[in-house]
Amino acid sequence: MILFTAKPVKSPKTTTKVDTTLAKADTSTKSPKSKKTGTTTTAASSTSTTGGTTTTTTGTTTTTTPAIDFTSGAVGSKLTKNTALRSKIETRLTALGYTGTAYQAAYGFKNLGQFVAATNVSQNLGLSFEKLKVQMTGLTVKADGTVLKANVGTDGKVTMVDPALVTNAAPTKSLGQSIQTVKSTVVDPTAAAQTATTQANAEINSTTTVSK
Numbered sequence: 001m002i003l004f005t006a007k008p009v010k011s012p013k014t015t016t017k018v019d020t021t022l023a024k025a026d027t028s029t030k031s032p033k034s035k036k037t038g039t040t041t042t043a044a045s046s047t048s049t050t051g052g053t054t055t056t057t058t059g060t061t062t063t064t065t066p067a068i069d070f071t072s073g074a075v076g077s078k079l080t081k082n083t084a085l086r087s088k089i090e091t092r093l094t095a096l097g098y099t100g101t102a103y104q105a106a107y108g109f110k111n112l113g114q115f116v117a118a119t120n121v122s123q124n125l126g127l128s129f130e131k132l133k134v135q136m137t138g139l140t141v142k143a144d145g146t147v148l149k150a151n152v153g154t155d156g157k158v159t160m161v162d163p164a165l166v167t168n169a170a171p172t173k174s175l176g177q178s179i180q181t182v183k184s185t186v187v188d189p190t191a192a193a194q195t196a197t198t199q200a201n202a203e204i205n206s207t208t209t210v211s212k
Contacts, residue, residue: 068147070103078112079103085116085207092119096129099143105129107147108137116200117175117193124196127182134160135178138170 071080079086079102090102096119098105109115118136122129134140138150140160148160150170158170173181175196179189186192 068107068145070101070107070141070145073107075106075109075112075115076103079106082204082207082209085203088203088207089116089119092123093129096122098129100141104141104143104145105133107141108133108139112204113197113200114175116203117196118178120196120199121175121179121192125179125183125186125192127179131182132175132178135173135181136175138172 070076079089086102089105093100093102093105105119106112106115109118114136118132119129121127122132130140134150140148140150142148147163149163149166150158151161151166152158152168152170174193176190176193179186179192
């Protein structure tokens with residue numbers, strides 16, 4: 001009797017290939033262009049890595065510059081209280097060709113006396129009030145309320161720019177020095193400044209109401 005021994009059957013090898021590669025998602029977002037509205041927009045991004053996937057998140061921070069209240073401050077508040085003086089100054093500035101308000105004209109001056117004296121010099125000597133103001137304060141205010149500041153460029157030229165863009169502010173001058181700069185033919189700018197200051201003090205005193 002012959003015995004047959006069955007050979008074991010080998011199981012076929014089964015290989016399952018698992019794709020463990022993670023898909024890289026496109027998370028970039030294009031920020032829309034912002035219109036010019038007096039605001040500053042700053043883009044910020046952060047990157048994080050989780051399980052081999054890198055995600056970039058883009059955010060936008062918007063900074064809005066508040067509008068300037070020209071009626072506030074040391075000079076503006078005094079003009080608000082002294083309506084007689086304000087009316088007189090407005091009439092004077094209009095005659096001199098100034099197109100802004102008395103509040104805008106006064107913006108940047110250290111005190112009421114300095115401002116009124118500058119308007120007097122402009123009237124007495126026929127000088128541009130705007131040019132005098134730039135020399136004395138380094139500032140100018142456009143009719144729409146936009147404030148510009150004097151900046152000295154690398155070439156030595158002075159230009160009026162957005163205050164936030166100033167890299168080298170132009171030095172300010174006294175009333176007498178400003179007269180000399182705007183009109184060098186004035187014989188005695190110091191005397192002219194003193195005369196205008198005396199007039200300013202008289203105008204302020206005559207229009208100021210003293211509370212009892």
